Amino acid sequence: MIELRAQEFDPWRELRAFETAHPELHGKAGASAVFAGTMRDFNQSDDVAAMFLEHYPGMTEKHLSAIRDSAMRRWPLQAALVIHRIGEVRPGDTIVLVAAWSAHRAAAFDACRFIMEDLKSKAPFWKKERLRSGERWVDSNTPGFSN
Amino acid sequence: MIELRAQEFDPWRELRAFETAHPELHGKAGASAVFAGTMRDFNQSDDVAAMFLEHYPGMTEKHLSAIRDSAMRRWPLQAALVIHRIGEVRPGDTIVLVAAWSAHRAAAFDACRFIMEDLKSKAPFWKKERLRSGERWVDSNTPGFSN
Amino acid sequence: MIRVKFFASLREQFGAAELDLPTRPGMSVAEVWNAAAGQPLPDYVLMARNLEYVQSDSVVEDGDEIAFFPPVTGG
C-alpha cells in the first residue's frame, strides 16, 4: 500500500490497522522491519517551527508505487507499506512510515532500507522549513549509510 | 529498556506506550527503526501448533542489556528497546521486538539490525516446537544477511 | 503544445508553477528548459517526462508533461 497523507498520523496505530486489515499475514510473516521518520525541531543548528512538504501530484504516487513494486519483486515479501505526509508538518509529526513483512528477517530488513533509500534519494518531495528568521528550502538529504 | 515477557504483547502498542513514556524523544528523534519477529505456523515444512521458549534466568537479561548498552555506545542513539517473549508461545504471537531511535536513519537502521543479529546468534533462548507428530528442539537460527 | 511544470525553489524562482509551450520536432528536454526559463539548464536540476525521470537529451512529443525540480528532500 502507498499513501500520501495530508493529516498527522500515528505510525504504530497505522501498523496495527494494516495487520488487522491483512489477516493473511498472521502466522505467515515471521519478520517485519519498519522505519518511521519524524520531523525534528532542529536542523543544521536552527530551530525549526514548522515545515511545508511539497510533492508532485501524479509523479510522487507513481514513483512510490514503483519503488514498492520493485522491492516486492526483489525480495520474497508478503506485504509492504509506504505512508508519506504532505502539506503542513509540525515538529514531532511522522513524515514517513515504511514497513516490509517477510518470512525471514534478512528480506524484511533489506527491503525496508531499500525502499527508504530510494524514497530519500528519488521520490519527488521538497521540504521548506519555517524558522524564526524566515523560510528556507532544504538543500538535500543526508546519505543513508554510515560509510 | 530490556524486558522478558511471559504474556502475549502487541508490538505496535508497546512502541506507542514507549514513546508516550519518553516525551524527550518528541521532536528530537528523527528516525526510528524497528524489527518485530513473529511465530510462524510453519517451519521446515511442518505445521507448528505451539512453541516453548526456554531461557537462562539471569544470563538472558544480562546478555540483552549488554547488547543494548553496546549499541548505545556504538551509535548516537536516543533510546533502544528490546522485548522478548518467554514460555508458551502460539502462532502469530510476537516473539521479539527491537527498536532504536536516533536523529538520523543510518544509526537507527544499523543499531536495530546489530541488536537483532547479536540477539539471534548469542542471547540464551531455546525454542522447542510442538508439532502434530511430537516435540522437537529447533537446531539453530538461520543467518541474518542475504549473502 | 507541451505542459511545463516547475516545483519547489524553481517554481518560486520563475514565479510560475506551470506554463504551456509550443513544441518543435526533435526538441529535447534541455531545449524545453531554455525556451521556458531563458537560460542554460543548471546541473542540479532534475527532469521528468510524463511522470518519469529522464535525462536532458530526451526528446519530447506533443502533449507531454515536462517537469523541472531541485534535488528531492522527502522522507
Next chain:
Amino acid sequence: MIRVKFFASLREQFGAAELDLPTRPGMSVAEVWNAAAGQPLPDYVLMARNLEYVQSDSVVEDGDEIAFFPPVTGG
C-alpha cells in the same frame, strides 16, 4: 562447590537442570563438563561462567555457576 546448570536439549539429555560439584584447583570448564556428564565435551556445546560466555579452557573457582547449553535459537 560449584553449581552446574544444563539448558534445553542438554537438560533433557542429562535428566537434570542443575547439580552441585566439588571443585579442584585449576579445574577448567571442560573438566567440569567431564565430571558432570561423564563424557567428552561436544564441539557444539556453549558454556557460561557466572552468566557470561567463556571458552572450555577457562578456569573455574569455588562458588561459580557454570552453564552448558546448545546453540541458541531465540528471536
